[in-house]
Amino acid sequence: MDLQHPTVPAQASAAAQLPPSGAAKRAPVSPQQLRRAILTGAVGSALEYYDFAIFGLASALVFSHIFFPALxxxxxxxxxxxxxxxxxLARPFGGLFFGSIGDRKGRKFVLLVTIAIMGTSTTLVGFLPSGTVGAVALVLLRLLQGFGAGAEQAGASTLMAEVxxxxxxxxxAALPFVGIFGGLGLATATFSVMQHVLGEQAxxxxxWRIPFLSSVLLIGVAVWIRLRLRESPAFIxxxxxxxxxxxxxxxxxxxxxxxxxxxxxMRFAEQGGSTIYTTVVIAFLGGTVAAKLGVRASGLTSIGTTGALIASMASVITTPLFGALSDRIGRIAVYRGGAIFMLLWSVPSWWMVNTGDALWVDVAMFGGLALGANSMLGAQCAHFSELFGNRYRYSGVAxxxxxxxxxxxxxxxLLGIYLVGLSGGAFWVMGxxxxxxxxxxxIGVSLSTETRQRDLTELNDAVG
Structure with a gap:
């Protein structure tokens, strides 16, 4: 690919000043900074997914009653x-905006700004009034939350891959994403405890405001850690x-x-699967399955949140293990294997969910999230950073x-609930x-290439 562009310095002269590829075989930072980068990414991912998980769970369980009762x-x-x-919808705009800043001003600055935006918008949801005014404000805060999150994971994965x-x-590179499941687990645990202790009426x-207001604690921890972080060696x-x-x-x-x-x-099965097995399953249980079995919706949604919690906690272990496996056999092999597993798991897992049985629901969500989606995520964390050249890595990943x-x-x-309704509640539609x-x-995997052990100071992309 020709990268001689008016706004891009000549590759030959720049490459001559960068470290030789052999230097990349060693850890580019001290063990202390490596640990700090891991913690930085993990706490940020925890906050992001705590934010998104409580919003997703609240959407499945309470928002229709609080903000849209007339519908x-x-x-x-x-x-x-x-x-x-x-x-x-707001995330790509955040990725475009902050990704560009991250490639021009550095990773640390962007990671500080995005964490503050995400945390503040989530906390404010807890103060919203019910009804139409609250619904409008909810949409605005959700857009702001997504805008901040648009560069958060890209920054965390890019920084971690570079150090x-x-x-x-x-x-x-997969370790910071353990925070995803810490945040997801914390969110689902909070709702699960509230369901068992307080009940639906309370x-x-x-x-429902408690999980949103509590996010302010994560903001303080994340900002404190990131202020102590050093800039990425690749950017320096x-x-x-x-x-x-x-x-x-x-x-x-x-x-x-x-x-x-x-x-x-390559994100379709990973991100789509993660969302489906942590939100749509719960909504399907509380709506279609509860109506079919003639039982209370709250009982089945409680089974769903418990299943999401189990799968999330298991993912704390499986995600970095799949990342380590990609170091041994390659990113593409692991990613392709995860996508094939998800393909084969799709219809059987939704049959399990359709039974409404707690054990089958747990198995379905464990396979879909901890094994399917997160085998791909484990390989993805390093692979996406390795795909792009050093000058615009953050922007490309974001x-x-x-x-x-x-x-x-x-x-x-949205599409899942629509398709289920259109089919009269048929489980196989979601499969x-x-x-x-x-x-x-x-198809995305076939367009990519193996990138394991690639020198991240290179200016060319891995595929052209």
Whole structure:
């Protein structure tokens, strides 16, 4: 691919000033800074997914009653998930905006700003009044939340990949994403405890605010840790070589279309599957399955939140293990294997959910999240950073991740509930939907290439 662009310094002169590829075989930072980078990414991911998980769970359980009661049960649920999806619509814009800043000003600054935006918008949800005014404010805060989150994971994965020892990059790059499941687990545990201790009436009356207001604690911890973080060595070397470009996002769109397309498609089964197995399953249990079995919705949604909690806690272990496996056998092999597993798991897992049996629901959610979606995530954390050249890595990762998020995770709950309603509650519709996302991801994998042990100071993309 020709990268000689008016806004891009000549590759030959810049590359001559960068460290040789052999230097990348060693850990580029001290053990203390490596640990700090892991903690920084983990806490940020925990806050992001705590924010998104409590919003998703609240959309499935309470928002239709609090903000959209006049619409009725089904339309209110659709409106709730539409609000949830609005956050994903804002994410690509946040990725475009902050990703470009991250490639021009550094990773640390952006990670501080995004964590503050996400946490503040989530906390404010806890103060909203019910009804129409609250619904409008809810949408605005959700958009702001998504805007801040648009560059958070891209920054965490990029930073971690750039500071990790190259031989173990897959494992170390996946460690911050353990925070995803810490945040997801904390959110589901909070709702699960409230369901068992307080009951549905108290949750609808006032207790739904507790998870949102509590996020202020995570903000303080995250900001304190990130203030102590040092800048990425790869970005420092880029600055030293005077290879920082003025318009990284424009250059990504112009010169890095194939890696962006590959990474975007590769997110469909991972992000879509993660969202489906943690939100749509719960809504399906509380609506379609409860009506079919003639039981209370609260009992089945409680089973769903418990299943999500178990799968989330298991993912704390499985995600870095899959990252480590990608260090041994390659990123593509692990990613392709995860997508094939998800394809085969799709319809059977939804049959399990349709039974309403707690054990089968737990098995379905464990397979879909801890094994299917997060085998792909474990390989993805390092792979996406390795796909892009050093001058616009943050922008490329942010753009691809967030395009994939809005096209899969953002649409998944809304389209899923619509398809289930259209089919009269048929479980296999969601199975076919999940299988389709898996096929799209396999197409993305075919467009990518193996990137294990790639030198992250290189200026070219891995695929052209």
């Amino acid at each position: 009725g049960t089904k339309a209110g649920l659709m409106a709730s998930f539409g609000t949830y999806g609005a956050g994903f 990790a020892p190259v031989q173990q990059r897959g494992f170390f 949750i609808l009356a006032w207790a 070397s880029l600055e030293g070589a005077h290879a920082v470009i003025k318009s990284p996002m424009k250059t990504v769109i112009t010169h890095a279309r194939r890696p962006v397309l590959a990474a975007t498609l 753009l691809a991740r967030e395009l994939g998020a809005v096209l899969s995770g953002g649409i998944a709950p 076919i939907y999940m299988a389709t996302l898996s096929v799209i991801t396999l």
